Structure formats: structure tokens, C-alpha cells
Amino acid sequence: MNETLNPKAMKPADYATDQEVRWCPGCGDYAVLKAMKTVLADIAAKRENTVFVSGIGCSSRFPYYIDTYGFHTIHGRAPAIATGILLANPDLDVWIITGDGDGLSIGGNHLMHLLRRNLNCQVLLFNNETYGLTKGQYSPTSRVNTRSPSSPSGSIDHPVDPTQFALGSGARFVARAVDTQVKQLVDVLKAAHAHPGAAFVEIFQNCIVFNEDVFDDFTARDKAANNQVELQHGAALVFGEDQIRALTFDPKALGLKAVDIAAGDHAGALVHDVTNRNLAFALSQMTPPELPMAMGVLYDNPAEVYDVGANREPSKRALQDVMQSGFTWTVEPGATAI
Amino acid sequence: MNNMLVQDASQAAQDTRETVVVRIAGDSGDGIQVIGGQLGLTSALSGNDLETFPDYPSEVRAPVGTTYGISAYQIHFGGRHIKTVGDEADMLVALNPAALITNLAILRKGGRVLVDSGTFTARNLARAGYDTSPLEDGSLAGYQVMAADISRLTLESTADLDLGKKATLRCKNFWALGLVYWMFGRDRQPTRDWLEQKFARVPDIARANIAALNAGHAYGETMEASGEAASITVPSAQMEPGLYRSVTGAEALAWGLAAAAELSGRKLVFASYPITPASPVLHTLARLKDIGVVTFQAEDEIAAVCAAIGVAYAGGLGVTSSSGPGISLKQEAIGLAVSTELPLIIVNTQRAGPSTGMPTKTEQSDLNQALFGRHGESPVPVLAARSPADCFETAIEAGRIALTYMTPVILLSDGFVANASGPWPLPQVDKLERINVKNHVEPEGFNPFLRDPDTLARVWPVPGTPGCEHRIGGIEKDFASGHISYEPDNHQKMTDTRAAKIAGIARSIPALIPDQGETRGDLAVVGWGSTYGPISRAVTAMREKGHKVSHIHLRHLNPFAANQSELLAGFSRILVPEMNSGQLLRQLRAEGVAHAEGLNKVAGQPFLVREIEQAIAKSMGAA
Numbered sequence: 001m002n003e004t005l006n007p008k009a010m011k012p013a014d015y016a017t018d019q020e021v022r023w024c025p026g027c028g029d030y031a032v033l034k035a036m037k038t039v040l041a042d043i044a045a046k047r048e049n050t051v052f053v054s055g056i057g058c059s060s061r062f063p064y065y066i067d068t069y070g071f072h073t074i075h076g077r078a079p080a081i082a083t084g085i086l087l088a089n090p091d092l093d094v095w096i097i098t099g100d101g102d103g104l105s106i107g108g109n110h111l112m113h114l115l116r117r118n119l120n121c122q123v124l125l126f127n128n129e130t131y132g133l134t135k136g137q138y139s140p141t142s143r144v145n146t147r148s149p150s151s152p153s154g155s156i157d158h159p160v161d162p163t164q165f166a167l168g169s170g171a172r173f174v175a176r177a178v179d180t181q182v183k184q185l186v187d188v189l190k191a192a193h194a195h196p197g198a199a200f201v202e203i204f205q206n207c208i209v210f211n212e213d214v215f216d217d218f219t220a221r222d223k224a225a226n227n228q229v230e231l232q233h234g235a236a237l238v239f240g241e242d243q244i245r246a247l248t249f250d251p252k253a254l255g256l257k258a259v260d261i262a263a264g265d266h267a268g269a270l271v272h273d274v275t276n277r278n279l280a281f282a283l284s285q286m287t288p289p290e291l292p293m294a295m296g297v298l299y300d301n302p303a304e305v306y307d308v309g310a311n312r313e314p315s316k317r318a319l320q321d322v323m324q325s326g327f328t329w330t331v332e333p334g335a336t337a338i
Numbered sequence: 339m340n341n342m343l344v345q346d347a348s349q350a351a352q353d354t355r356e357t358v359v360v361r362i363a364g365d366s367g368d369g370i371q372v373i374g375g376q377l378g379l380t381s382a383l384s385g386n387d388l389e390t391f392p393d394y395p396s397e398v399r400a401p402v403g404t405t406y407g408i409s410a411y412q413i414h415f416g417g418r419h420i421k422t423v424g425d426e427a428d429m430l431v432a433l434n435p436a437a438l439i440t441n442l443a444i445l446r447k448g449g450r451v452l453v454d455s456g457t458f459t460a461r462n463l464a465r466a467g468y469d470t471s472p473l474e475d476g477s478l479a480g481y482q483v484m485a486a487d488i489s490r491l492t493l494e495s496t497a498d499l500d501l502g503k504k505a506t507l508r509c510k511n512f513w514a515l516g517l518v519y520w521m522f523g524r525d526r527q528p529t530r531d532w533l534e535q536k537f538a539r540v541p542d543i544a545r546a547n548i549a550a551l552n553a554g555h556a557y558g559e560t561m562e563a564s565g566e567a568a569s570i571t572v573p574s575a576q577m578e579p580g581l582y583r584s585v586t587g588a589e590a591l592a593w594g595l596a597a598a599a600e601l602s603g604r605k606l607v608f609a610s611y612p613i614t615p616a617s618p619v620l621h622t623l624a625r626l627k628d629i630g631v632v633t634f635q636a637e638d639e640i641a642a643v644c645a646a647i648g649v650a651y652a653g654g655l656g657v658t659s660s661s662g663p664g665i666s667l668k669q670e671a672i673g674l675a676v677s678t679e680l681p682l683i684i685v686n687t688q689r690a691g692p693s694t695g696m697p698t699k700t701e702q703s704d705l706n707q708a709l710f711g712r713h714g715e716s717p718v719p720v721l722a723a724r725s726p727a728d729c730f731e732t733a734i735e736a737g738r739i740a741l742t743y744m745t746p747v748i749l750l751s752d753g754f755v756a757n758a759s760g761p762w763p764l765p766q767v768d769k770l771e772r773i774n775v776k777n778h779v780e781p782e783g784f785n786p787f788l789r790d791p792d793t794l795a796r797v798w799p800v801p802g803t804p805g806c807e808h809r810i811g812g813i814e815k816d817f818a819s820g821h822i823s824y825e826p827d828n829h830q831k832m833t834d835t836r837a838a839k840i841a842g843i844a845r846s847i848p849a850l851i852p853d854q855g856e857t858r859g860d861l862a863v864v865g866w867g868s869t870y871g872p873i874s875r876a877v878t879a880m881r882e883k884g885h886k887v888s889h890i891h892l893r894h895l896n897p898f899a900a901n902q903s904e905l906l907a908g909f910s911r912i913l914v915p916e917m918n919s920g921q922l923l924r925q926l927r928a929e930g931v932a933h934a935e936g937l938n939k940v941a942g943q944p945f946l947v948r949e950i951e952q953a954i955a956k957s958m959g960a961a
Contacts, residue, residue, distance in 0.1 A: 017809070019821070048804040053648075064809050064822070069801040071651055072811025073644070074674050080641035084648020084656060085801070087607045087632055092652065092801050110644075113637040308632050315629050319596050320767050322626060326583065327532075328764070329383055333579040 010044050012037035017067045023058060028179035028205035032126065033065055035185045036095075040066070042186070043193055050093045053082040055102035058133050059126035059205070062097040076107025079114040082121055087308060093193075094121040100141040101131050104160055108140075115169040117306040118197040122189070125162050125200070126179075128207040129214050136210030148210075163284040163298060166200040167277065173199035174280060174299040178219050179206060184230070184295060191297050197305045218293040227288040231296035233274045236266035239292050246270075247291075256282045258291055274300040354571040357416025359424030360518060363441040364433030365402050366395055366409040369511040374411025376515060376532065378584060380524040381415040382761050385574030388415035389760040389871065390584075391423040396614075396698045403457075403465040405436045412444075417573035421725075421871035423758065425946040429521070431514050433457065433488070435466035450482040452517060454510065456489035484567065486557065488513050495553030496546040505543070509550040516554025520562075521569050526551055578763055585762040587755035588618035591685065591729035595657055596623065596631055598683075598737025602773035604655040609634040609645035614697040615753040616661045616687035643668035643684065650680040651810075653777055653800035655737060659685035662704045663693065665748075669712045672746050676716040676836065677812045679787075679796045681740035681747075681775075683733075688752040690942040699942030700753035702867050705921040708748040709896055715833050717840040719743070720896040722750040724870035727762045729755060732893060734770065741775040743843055744795040750895070752917075754944050755868040781805025787820035794839035841897050850899035855881060855888025858908035861957055864934070866892040866922055869915050869945055876950035885958055895922070898929065906931045913937055913957050915950055 015037045023029045040050070050068035054060035056075035063070030069092075073081045078096045086094055096114075103111050103125045111123070130148065131137040137150040141162065145154035166174045173195040177185040185203065192199035204215045213220070218227035229239035229247065237247035238261065246269035250257040261268060273279060280299035286292060317325075360377065364370045371392050378390045393410040400407025414424040426446040432438035434457040445451060458471050472478050473485050492510040493503065512533075519526055530548050537544035561567040592608075599606035608631065610620040624633045636642035642658045649656030658668060665686045675682045688704045690696035708720045719739050723732040729751060736749040778784070778797035786808040788797045799806035808820065816823035817831050851857070853870075854877050865873045870891050877889040890905065892898070906912055906926070912934040914923045920936040927934055937953045939945055 019809075047807050048802055051652075051801050052809075063811075067807055069807050070809035070811075071648075071678075072809065072813065073647075074670055074812055077640060077644040077671065080636065080644030081648035081651070083634070083636075083641070084607065084609065084645035084650075085652040086648075087609075087634055087645060088605060088649040088652035088654035088656070089800075089802060109637055110641050113641065308627075308634065317629060318767075319593065319600055319626075319629055322596075322629065323583070323593055323764055323767075324581070327379055328581055328583045330581050331385075331577045331579050331763075 010041040012041045015040045015045075015047065015067050017065055019064045021065050022061065024209050026208040027058070028128070028207070029059055029062070029126065031179040031182065032124075032185065032203055032205065033062065035182055035189065036066065038186055039189045039193065043190065045093065049091065050095070051085060052095045052097060053078045053085065054097040055099075055107055056133070057099040057102045057131075058207075059097055059099045060102060076102050076105070077110060078102070079107065079110040079123070083114060083117075083119055086119060086121065090120065090307070096121055096123045098123065098125050100125065100127045100129060100139045100162070104162060104165065105140045108165075112165070112169040115166055115171040115198050115200060118170070118172060118303060119306045120197055122192045122199045123201065124189075125202050126205040127162055127202050128205045128211055129159075130207050130211040132207050132210055161284060162202040163200075164281070167281055167284060167299060171200045172197050172299070172301050172303045173297070174284070175199070175201045175297045176204070176293070176295050177201060178204045178215070178295065180219070181295075188296060191300065195300055196302050217288045223288075227292050228295045229292040231272050231274075231283070231294055231298060233272055233297065233300070235272055236269040237272055238266055238269050245292075256286060256291065274298070277301065353568060354573070355416070355428070356418060356573065357414060357420065357424075358429070358522065358570065358572050359412065359414045359427045360429045360431070361410060361412045361427040361441055361444060362431040362514070362518075363408055363410040363437035364511065365437070366399060366407050367402065368409070368433050369508065370409045370411050370433075373511045373515040374413060376529045377518060377524070378413055378415075378759065380519070380528050381413065381522075382582065382584065383528055384524060384572075385577065386415040386417065386572060387420040387575040387577060387761060388413060389420050389423050389758060390414075391754065391758045394698060403434055403436055403462045405440050405466060408437050408440045410437070410441055415572065417575050419575065420760070421874045422944075422947060425948055429518070431518065433510065433514065435462045435468055435472070438472060439466045439468065445481060447480050448482070450484060450521075451478065452484045452486070452514065454488035454514070455485040456487035482567075486517075491553060491557065492550045495549045499542055499546050499549070501542060501546055506546060509547045512547045513550040513554040516551040516556075517558045519551070520555045520558025522572055523569055526555060577761070580763040582761045582763055584759050585726055586618065586757060586759040587723065587726035587729045587751055588687070588757070589622050590726050590762065591723065591733050591749075591751060591756070592619045592622035594730035594733025595655075595683065595737065596626060596629070597730065597767050597770065598734045598773065599631070599655045600767060601734065601770055602655065602737060602741050602775055604653070604741070605630060605632065606655050606657065607632040607634065607646065607649040608657045608659065609636050609642040609649070610659045611636050611639045611642045611664060613661045613664050615689055615756050616659050616664070616685065618756060619659050619685060619687070639664040639667035640671060643671040643682075646682055647671060647675050647680055650675070650682050651678075651800070653798070655681070655683070655741070657683040657685065659687070661687050661689045661697070662691045662707065665704065665707060666711065672718065673712045673714060673716050674812045675746040676712070676718060677814075678810045679744045679836070681744055681798075683736045683740050683747050683749060685749045685751060687756045688750060690940075696942045698753065700868065700944060701917050701940060701942060702750075702752060702869070703918040703921065703940065704750065705866075705895065705918065708750060709925070715837065717837050718896070719745060719747045719840055719843055719894075720750065721747065721893055722867040722895055723755055724867060724891055724893070726755060726758050726760055728870075730765065735893070738773050739843055741773055742795060742846070743793055743839055744798060745840065750867060752868050777803065778806060779803050784808075785820040786810055787815050787817065789835075794835060794842060844897040844900045847894050847897070847899045849901045850890065850892070850905055852888040853891050854878065856886065857888070857905060859886045859888050860909070861885070861887045861911040861913060861954065862890050862906060862909040863887060863913045863915065863950070863954065864890045864892065864906065864922070864926070865915055866895055869917065872945040872947045872950050873915055875947045876954060879947070879951055880954045885954065887954055887958070892922070895925070903929055903931065906934075911935070911957050913953060915939075915945055915953065917944070
């Protein structure tokens, strides 16, 4: 989060570049790009103080299409490069754009460390459960038995859940959104931006070419209501058509379970608390059809932001003093005797 | 004197020597490095020039008395300029049998060896691998052996302090130092002062160490009075007047980086992952937070270089540092810095490879890696530091090139240069030439790949600058607009431009001149990096014998100085000593110096002066 107030009202179009967008027609990335421009306008982001940093992959082309500062780096390393940018200038507003392969496979290490350090930036992980740019191999988030060019008889790797990875790494802000659910996505991105420290957002992004409708079990029009729960801090955890399902605590399983409730009767439902890490973990583990996918802000509990603290105080000494500290001696002109 | 045993006492006559090499060895817990450092400082105060090298075991703390737990410190001091730590030792101090067995080979025949006879127990002898005691079996004939029960004498000297046996025995290194001070006429006062300051909170410890130091010294005086041994006089050297300190290569390199930042008005951000023998640079800079230096201990080598690139993108002086294996991991990212034309310094403190190799041992085998270790056509300037003090200047030069030409620069140090130390006349940072590099702030006609027509460096617009928002990345850029481009002709042009930019750095490099000797002659010995000391000494010795041999030492390994080929053409023979299998040699031959011959050593050890002298003699003989 950074101060990005701008007296002049900004429009989403003010953040568009003159570059032709080169994603496949129908790609979920278009929706995210549109939402992002809306967010930037709504928060009146100063273009000169905003930096988008990406790795490699389809989503990592994102910076070319936003008229701020942008760095399209190398595979998996966007978190490390963003760290350097903020070490040099902590006043910048940095957005990291990564994907499931970029952020959790080749760059998983950097993502973990960025989150535990609590670097002051937003991380948007576009999860499409496939390697799009290299033509559809299975990814670290692909479900077991995913058929792809590199797993013709089905993948055998167990997938990693991005939000559980983030929570486990010590992230203090973890959220989820769907590419085409615009209002939810815009709200989540704004909340991420408002959070001081590292804010991690998993965006379910539909790859129309290699993994179409992979998230249909909870994003399809006829399934969303019963298979997503919209998280709101302080609100009851209810979902389903007519809001007649609720989440409660199952003491036997030490987890969540869904129960039927009467419409409007939220008394038995758990209330969402974004500062409760145990609840966030429990919510992150829910999967359809047994339990709904938890969408929105799972966890938002600010902690001390990474700050190297160099030169915060006016320095009392200079490099010359450093070099002259400790044991020194003077050789006088012409003196050679002991 | 009943615990004194002097063999071959006939050699113990009054002695004056121009230079002396002392090697001190003991268990890693014996405080060897501490007394070595004290001997260095008092020798500098005595007016000697000197060079020192610590020889640590690779084990963190090996069992007491084992050969692999031995820590050693070698110092060469004398009345002339000292450029090496010496081929062989004139005196060896061995605080236990393991120290003796692992270090005796470096003692010259007839040299003095001081041993703590109190440690030559059956158990310690067996641990060191001795079947019989070398103090009794005659195997030390040919050396001047001084066997004193240092452990017992230390206990006696501090008896009134009641510190307990264990704490008192920790003072025995200072007893040995006291005897060494007597031997070479060193003043004890600076060490007494140092001890009092160091142990100000535990004055009894200071007193015990001082008592041991004095007792060791008195022991020497008594021997001298009885004619059993004689002290050695080492004359002062002609040193340039000025303010001096002792500096290791790692410290000088770290401060040189800080100086480059100060001279260019940039924030230094040093991003590194711990690795032997490069870590001391990180440690030195980590203490400079109060002067605005940022250090970042990254999660891995790749994160370290990437963070440094991020720093450069945001307008700071980004530096990363490692040793060979870590540099391998950084190479992809260095390619990004080549492509995006961002300033970056990569320090490689080379060690013996490949793979883990011998991490604590020195080598120069990463020149090929620096020159060719990346993917694609990705030329990078390469510099090498020749000595601890030279690390300071070379680091500033790396900063100058990186910032002036908007390019990553590889700076090669090595395990020897990094750990060796010597007296350093302190430079005045504010008197050094400034590095004038401005950020681009003009929105009119802006694109991120506008170039300086002279240096071909691209502009450096940084985030925070209104109107200069731009996107860059590793994808090829259009020469004219800076936008993504896959055009064949454009890629050729950009490749040629990047190459011409690096080649053009040669125009800013001072003309190469011999370090010693004439600009034409029978033989030039051409070196780079830490071979400077032994080459320099060998060439001096051969010139004193009348040979027409010159020493040329390269700081710039890519590009070479513009006059290099012409200079080398003036010599009928070229000898290139390297601690690798001929990596510079190959480059010289590729540059047309077809008559260059290599002298190669890949043993994890620096060249001995005599090895280079012999090669020069052989080469001259063949001429």
C-alpha cells in the first residue's frame, strides 16, 4: 500500500498503453487487465510511482499493457526483482504479476520469501492450472490426472494450493477472486492495495485454449451460487441460492462443515473474521462439491512491513571515517627507522 | 632453561635479514589468527612492509589436536616492498603436534621451529599421526628447534591471577607471540594496549595475556643472554608517507563499492547469499547501514542478482557477490541485465572448482565463465583485482564502467586476494574522480533506449519520474522505439550495438604499461588477478640477475586496453602464469598474440615465486 492520491480524477483508459494486447481472444487475462485499470483509476494511482513487475508466462505480459513503469523480467524471479526495486526506493507502489508456473514452480522459493519478509507490494497470481505460453503442459496447480502434452496418460503430481502456500509462508493478506467476476475482483484488488505489506491474491483465470472451463465446478453460471462463499469481514458465512447454506465449525474434524439453514437465520453460521489465521486456513481448504470455494479476502491482518532501515537516521560518519576507524598509523616523510 | 632444547645451535648466530616469513599454527581454538594479526600490526609499526594470509580449516570447529582442525597464519614482513606471503617460512610456531606435522613442509631447511613441548603427549602425537615424538627421534635435525613447555610456562606466568587452568591456557598464544616479538625485536606496547582495550570488561583476562606475552619475551631474552639463541634484525622499509591501516581484499573491495556509490551519488544496495570465500564482503558492508549502505541477504544466488537488477532499475547501484558456483546460478539474470542494459556489478571471489571443489582454496578458473558463461550474445566487461589494496580501486572502476555504459560488470577477486592483508595507505574518497551519471527526466521525445552517441549507453529513466513511464524486459527491443521487436534486422543491429558498446569501453581505459621493465624486450610475463605478487617478485629477482624481462599485469580482461596487442608485440616471448589451465592465454592467442605460452597451476595454491622464476629462466634459456 502506498499513497497514490492524485488530485486529478483518473479514468481506466488513462492507464492504457499504445501496445496491441496479444493474449488469445477470450483469455481471462483481458478481464483482469480491465479490472486492474478500473482499480488504478479508483485509487487514483500516480502512474510515475507505480511499477508492475512480472516474470515469464502469458500473464507476465501484463506490464506492457499498463501505462506505468513496468519490468517484464525472467521466469520466476519477479518477486526478487521487485524486492530490489523496493530496497532502492520504498516509496514506489509495486504490483507483481505472476502465474501458477512462474510463481509456484520455478519461482516458488522467491514467492515464499517475499511473503515471509512481508515486502510492501501486491502479488497477483493468475492461476489457470496450465503452462499456457509453452502450450499446455500440466502445472504445479493442475489436479491429479490432468492430461496434457507432457502427461498424456494423466499427471501424477499432487497440486499445491496457492492460498495455503501463501498462508503457510506467513502472508498477512490472502485473497481469492475469479477473472470474470468483476466486482469481486475489483474489491479484492483494492483491499490488497490498502493492506500494508505483502498482499497475495489468487485469481482463477480461464485459459480458453489449453484448460477451458477448468474452474467450471465453482465458476459456471449455474454452479457459482452453490459452490462459492463470498467472504465479508464481520458477515455470516452463508452461501447458496437463497443463502440457505451456512458454514459451521465441526469440532470432530477440527474444520468447517456446511449445514442447511432457514433463509435469513444466520444464528448458527460462523462469522468471518479476516484477522483469524486458523479460520483462513480452514477456508482455504474447502473445495467443491463438498464445500464451497471461499472467495474474497480470506486473511487480512497487517504486521510489521519489511524495512531494511538503512540511513533512517542522519549519519554521524562517512565512508572516510569507516576506513579510518580501528587501528591506523602514520608513516612520516623520510622516516624509516623503528 | 631446563625445558629448552636447541638442536643445531650453530645456526643461532646474530642475524640481519631483509625479509622474514613467520608461520603460526595451532588448533582452531588456539587464537592463531588473533596473534597473527597482532604480529602484523606491530610489524607495520616497526616500519616494515608486509603481507599476511590466514589459512583456516574448512571444518567449523574440528576436534582438538586433529590435523584437519589446524588453523594457520602466515606473515611476510621486511625492509623492502612485500608482495607475497613468501614461498617458505623462516620460522614456524607449532602449538601442538598436529600443527607441526601439517606445516613443517613449508619451513625452510635450517629454519626455526618453536613448539609447545607440553602438548607432545602420547595422545596428541597419535592424533597427529606420529609414531614417535619428532622432538626425540631426530626427524627435526636440520631445523633450529626451540621446544618449550609453553602450556606450563603460561600457567606459571599467570599463577597470581587465579583464573583457573582452562582460562589461563587460553593465554598461551600470547606467550608464543611474546617469544616471536623478542625474536624480531617487536615492540610489545601496542599489543598490551590492544589487550587492555579488548578485555576492558574483564581486566584479569587482559592481565593474564599480558603476563604471558611478557613471559614469552623474557624467555627469549634469557636464551639470548645465555647464548642459546639470537634475535633477528629486520630493517625498515621505505614506505610512502601517509596514514595507513591494514586491510584485507574483502574489506577493500567492500569499501571500494561504497566509494563508487558515494562518487556517483547512488544508494548502494548489496544483495548476496552466503558462500565461501565471498561472504566477508557481505559482512563488511552489513556494518555500514549508518552510512546508507543497504545489504540484503537473499534466499538464494538468483534472488540476490535479481534484487540487484531491481535496484538498478529503480536507480540505485546494485551489486551482487558470490563465488563460482553461485555465479553460475546468476548467469541467466545477468543476461537480463545485458538485454535491458542496466548497470550492475557482479563480484566473483573465485575458489577452486568445479562444483564444491575446494571452497577455502584459491584459483583463477572462472575467467571463461565470466567471459562466456551466459546464453546468447551477451558481452560483459570483466575486471580483476591484483592485491588487497587494489580491490578498492578495481571496485570503483567496476562502478564507473557499469554506470557510464549501463552494463553489468564482472569483478574477479579470489580466495587469496580476499583474505590476504597488508598495509594500505588510506585514500581520500572526496579527492577521487567523481562518476557523473544522470537519470533521464525529459519526457519530450523519450523512449527507454535512447543512446549516448559516444558511449552507446542507453538513458536511465527511473520510476518516480513523471512522463518517463516505460516498460522494459528481456524480449528484444526495437532500436528506434524501445518497444518489443522480433524483426531480424533489428536483432542484428541491437546485437551489434551491445557488442560495440562493450568494445568501446576500451577507449576509456588507460594505456597498458609494464608494471616493471621495458616496453620492449626478450620476455614479458603477463598476468591478471592475484598472481601479481609472485610474478612481480620473480620478475624483480630475475631483473636483478640481469635478465631483460618485463611484468605486465592486466586489470581489464574484457575489453582489453586498446594498446595491449601492440605492447605485447614488442616482446619476443610472452609467459602467462595463471591458476587455471590457460584461460587468459586462450584469449591472448585469439587476439593475435600467437607466441604466448602458459604457466599453469590448478592446485588450490598460489604460485611460489621460485616457480615463476624457474619458468622465466627456462623461457629465457630457450630464447
